[in-house]
Amino acid sequence: MTASMTRPGRGPSATIRRATARDAKRLTRLVRGSRAYEGRYAAMVAGYRVGPAYIDTHRVFVAVDGAAGDGERILGFYSLLIDPAELDLMFVADAAQGRGIGRLLVDHMRQEARAAGLDRVRVVSHPPAEGFYRSVGALRTGTAPACPPAVAWDRPELEFALHPGA
Numbered sequence: 001m002t003a004s005m006t007r008p009g010r011g012p013s014a015t016i017r018r019a020t021a022r023d024a025k026r027l028t029r030l031v032r033g034s035r036a037y038e039g040r041y042a043a044m045v046a047g048y049r050v051g052p053a054y055i056d057t058h059r060v061f062v063a064v065d066g067a068a069g070d071g072e073r074i075l076g077f078y079s080l081l082i083d084p085a086e087l088d089l090m091f092v093a094d095a096a097q098g099r100g101i102g103r104l105l106v107d108h109m110r111q112e113a114r115a116a117g118l119d120r121v122r123v124v125s126h127p128p129a130e131g132f133y134r135s136v137g138a139l140r141t142g143t144a145p146a147c148p149p150a151v152a153w154d155r156p157e158l159e160f161a162l163h164p165g166a
Contacts, residue, residue: 014075014101016108019060021052026074027062027091035094036128044151050089054079058088059116061108063101076101078109082116087123087160106136106160114162121160130156137161 019027027050031037037045054060059080064072076092087109092102113121124144125133134140138158146153 014063123158125156
């Protein structure tokens with residue numbers, strides 16, 4: 001599914017398309033280079049890799065602008081797991097922050113989740129991203145405890161309730 005989406009007054013349109021194995025290196029760079037994971041959070045993404053097998057196995061979608069192929073620029077991406085229903089990854093490129101790309105990705109994720117027959121999607125959030133998820137309709141449901149050494153801090157647990165046709 002490819003969708004072209006525009007937010008009035010929020011900059012250029014973005015096309016959302018299914019990620020391919022060829023996107024793996026660029027998605028990995030986006031994750032590892034995210035300013036949201038600087039300082040105390042840096043260890044979590046330092047060795048993180050979004051590999052071709054992950055992309056082939058899961059529903060990974062990218063928001064892009066520019067020409068298809070090498071000329072396009074990745075603005076952000078997300079990964080939706082179906083069983084159990086979870087927004088596993090979501091990143092927006094630092095340079096694209098504040099342009100509505102995150103909202104577009106969440107809207108697309110909701111459409112994909114409903115099409116897959118889901119009625120809710122869980123999110124275990126990076127602590128600084130909780131406000132964003134709440135602003136796009138996720139409700140806090142609890143706290144996922146730290147699991148050192150991979151994650152040394154508690155994380156907000158949220159949920160998107162999906163309503164048919166919404």
